Amino acid sequence: MKQAINMSHLFEKLKDLKALFVYGEKLIPIIQSLVDFMKDTVPLLENINHSIADSTSKIPKASHQLNNVTSATELATTEILDLVDAVTKEVRGVEKSLKAFINSEEEKAKLFESLSPYIQGNPEALKIYEEIKLKVTAPQEINPLYESFTKIKDYAYNITLSLQVQDITAQQLAAVNHLIESVQDRLSGLISDLEINEVREFGNLSMPVPEGVTFDPNARYDKSDQNQQNVDEIIKAQSETTTQDEIDKLFS
Amino acid sequence: MKKVILVADDSPTIRKFVSFALAMKGYEILSASDGMQALEMLPSEKIDLVITDLNMPNVDGFELIKTIRSNEEFKDIPIIILSSLTSKDDIELGMEIGANSYLVKPFDSKRMLYEVSKYLN
Numbered sequence: 549m550k551q552a553i554n555m556s557h558l559f560e561k562l563k564d565l566k567a568l569f570v571y572g573e574k575l576i577p578i579i580q581s582l583v584d585f586m587k588d589t590v591p592l593l594e595n596i597n598h599s600i601a602d603s604t605s606k607i608p609k610a611s612h613q614l615n616n617v618t619s620a621t622e623l624a625t626t627e628i629l630d631l632v633d634a635v636t637k638e639v640r641g642v643e644k645s646l647k648a649f650i651n652s653e654e655e656k657a658k659l660f661e662s663l664s665p666y667i668q669g670n671p672e673a674l675k676i677y678e679e680i681k682l683k684v685t686a687p688q689e690i691n692p693l694y695e696s697f698t699k700i701k702d703y704a705y706n707i708t709l710s711l712q713v714q715d716i717t718a719q720q721l722a723a724v725n726h727l728i729e730s731v732q733d734r735l736s737g738l739i740s741d742l743e744i745n746e747v748r749e750f751g752n753l754s755m756p757v758p759e760g761v762t763f764d765p766n767a768r769y770d771k772s773d774q775n776q777q778n779v780d781e782i783i784k785a786q787s788e789t790t791t792q793d794e795i796d797k798l799f800s
Numbered sequence: 801m802k803k804v805i806l807v808a809d810d811s812p813t814i815r816k817f818v819s820f821a822l823a824m825k826g827y828e829i830l831s832a833s834d835g836m837q838a839l840e841m842l843p844s845e846k847i848d849l850v851i852t853d854l855n856m857p858n859v860d861g862f863e864l865i866k867t868i869r870s871n872e873e874f875k876d877i878p879i880i881i882l883s884s885l886t887s888k889d890d891i892e893l894g895m896e897i898g899a900n901s902y903l904v905k906p907f908d909s910k911r912m913l914y915e916v917s918k919y920l921n
Contacts, residue, residue: 622813708820715814716905783891
């Protein structure tokens, strides 16, 4: 009787084992597809890791290039300003010389006019007098030159105004650099987390963000007077508020 | 005797612009690349007016103004802020701590000359 029970138990176990094999047979294709999936995914992950490492390694270079751009434009702007300064000084010099020349011509004209009464009745002298009179430069002939000089000075002034774009772009580039630095920090952290040796070597990259750089990320190159008008209004409102406060304080 | 203006700005181009605009009108310009340098220059030079940026390394413009205003010797020097910061808070704070004028970058040099002449002439 006991043997029959044991046999029955054994058959049950064999049934279970059979069921397990049947289940295993069903499971094998799934496992196979999982393995295939892993085979496909691993190179893809490695590729992603390499891309992250590659991008991270390029960030310091990009940042360095941005700094170079700022330095180069700064240098070029300074050079242009020096040239504009030189041009303006030259124009002022010429203007001064021209003024002296006009004064001298006016003096000459006056002296010449004073000669007129003494040569009346001498046709030969009068003829020469008229010829010389035509050659004396009149101030009205010089005036257009003055207008040109004023225009040149205005252009020079506008050039200096436009060149302030360098300062604004320098601040914008510094803001971009700051963002790049944040991205690099995140990527470096991600690489460390991945713990893949060949990638991890990029983890400690340092980026050459220059020391002591300050910037306004909202700096905008706006040549209109609108920003200054807004500031003036804020200051005006502030001073009015202060005055009212002071009055209230006085009578409280 | 020429009036002396101290320009504190970390941007060399802005220092150059300001010098360009003011030297033409006969002012003597001294430059500092940050607030700390400006504070170091104050006792050694006879400064008639200060033009300062707000965003600067080491000592920023706000600190520079506060330090000048708290110093018995320099507290009456007129100060003009020259900054790209245009928020109401920055402007109000700048004026509250003792600036006399606030100019926005990019600045109009005619307006700057007007502000400077207001305090120096």
